[in-house]
Amino acid sequence: MRILFVINLPYSSLEILAVEAIKVVEPQGIEVLWVYMNQYIEMMDTCPEMLECVDLVHFVLDVQSFSYEQIKKAANIRPIISSYHHWNFKEIPQHLELVSHLFYVARFLESEVQQITSGKTTTSLLLNGVDTNVFFPILNQKPRDHFVIGFFGTQRPNSRSDRKGSRLLLEAAKIMVESGYKPSFLIMGYGWKNLVPVLRDLGCPVTYKVSVPREDVPKYYHQLDLYLITSRIEGGPLTLLEAGACGIPVISTPVGIAPELLTKPGFGKLLSGFESQEIAEAIMDNMENPHIAQERAQALLQEIRQYWTWKDTYKDLAKIYFDLYQKTAQPSQIKSSISSKNNIPPYLNLQQDAVVQRSIARNYALFYFAFCLYDHGEKLAALRTALPILHQIKPIYFWKELQREEHW
Incomplete structure (x- = not known):
């Protein structure tokens, strides 16, 4: 099975959630590809048929971050999963009618989720976690001069x-x-x-x-x-x-x-x-x-x-994906009409190996992110972000970012 994650930006907490989910589900036979917010919008505008190369689409970023049409176009091709992080809208968005399964990330959100979902949308709790092999105390640290x-x-x-x-x-x-x-x-x-x-x-x-x-x-x-x-x-x-x-x-x-x-x-x-x-x-x-x-x-x-820990909070994630796939999904496929396209940006090519695709998509997302930082005055951080990956960015994409009127 292949799943497409849609996340917002590099270095974000949502990217961390995606990375940890990949660590849990890939050993269980689920391939995960991903695109970032601006890349997903571009995909819906230029090559939505790429979604036929995956079985499910999981918006780790809330679906209401996109227009209704951008979500509907995807839902017409593959089942949609969305994560729900908090109530941040004045009225229930129409987008949620298109969601097959909704993850909510804290127990207090359960009552809200019941209000905003219809009977056809299944829901489940998916708590955040932490890797205690990476985040742990350091003993006997030297005292500091400042608090x-x-x-x-x-x-x-x-x-x-x-x-x-x-x-x-x-x-x-x-x-x-x-x-x-x-x-x-x-x-x-x-x-x-x-x-x-x-x-x-x-x-x-x-x-x-x-x-x-x-x-x-x-x-x-x-x-x-x-x-x-x-x-x-x-x-x-x-x-x-x-x-x-x-x-x-x-x-x-x-x-x-x-x-x-x-x-x-x-x-x-x-x-x-x-x-x-x-x-x-x-x-x-x-x-x-x-x-x-x-x-x-x-x-x-x-x-x-x-x-x-992630192994506790994400222990049922793969099972939920498999169950949803068995109920709603159609097998992914690569049609000749997709294969023959030669103008698909490398980060949107969902036919390639998942690890390769994620690496390419992140590099291009980092490049876009660098322009965002530069536009808002973080020039040194922008250069530090862009320079290590500049050699991996195709010149035509570099030119496209220069021509963009604004980022974010």
Whole structure:
């Protein structure tokens, strides 16, 4: 069986979910190809028949991120699966009528899912997880001169939504500074160029990492004294599990899986709402009582190790794919009309080996991502992203990106 994943951007949490799913299902006989958001849109415009080369299409990115017609075109060719991360629309989108199966990523979403799905759409819980062989505590670290707070995530530059709660973070930082505390911040992920100078103006040291290779992420968790989540809306967050698996104390607003994990006695610190004063007081309490914070972190670490690894949370994923395929799918095939096309971009060629296709698609997605970063002022990060893969990009595609009026 062959499945196509549709994800948003490189270095995103959704890409991580896709990678971990591949590790679980490919050994069970499922080939996984993938395309990124802009690539999927191009496929629907130029060669939707490529979907005949796969059996199922899984939108790891919510289907409502695309137009109805872009989803309908795919649903007319292959069964559609969608992941559901959080309610982010004013009314139930028409797209969901086209979905055969819907994964929701936190237990609190179950009632919402029942509201938005019809009887023909099956649903199941698919929790996030963490690889505890990659994310684990480092013992006997040297003491630091500053108390370091981690704030990891991505946001489209100049976005007005503030889903990650950066305004709450700033307000809390101001309260702490006025109270005589000046913590350091380690911020990781694109979209925070405007946040960094404001924190520095308050007198807080800031380290800003725009894009970090996945294999280097654990070492940044190990530099933290506290991981802070100020999000107003979340499906995960995945970073809660990663920080917790590294033994780092966590403070979080009541979003995603945080109420499920952090309400247990002694586990982390769950805020009651979205007030900057409460956030500041919780951080200052951690700074003043590091031993209590570490006790909470150890309790959270043990819970994650026991119940929240990928092998636990994704253990039934392959079975769900196979069951859905047996009920709804038609066998994938390569028609002569597809094979004869010679103008299909390499990243959209779903006839090739899955590992090869994923590598090509990611390189081109990284190239597009570099232009996005450049357009929004992250010029150094853009160059660091593009230069290592430039030799693998066909000149015609390079020219196409230069001609594009805007990215994102």
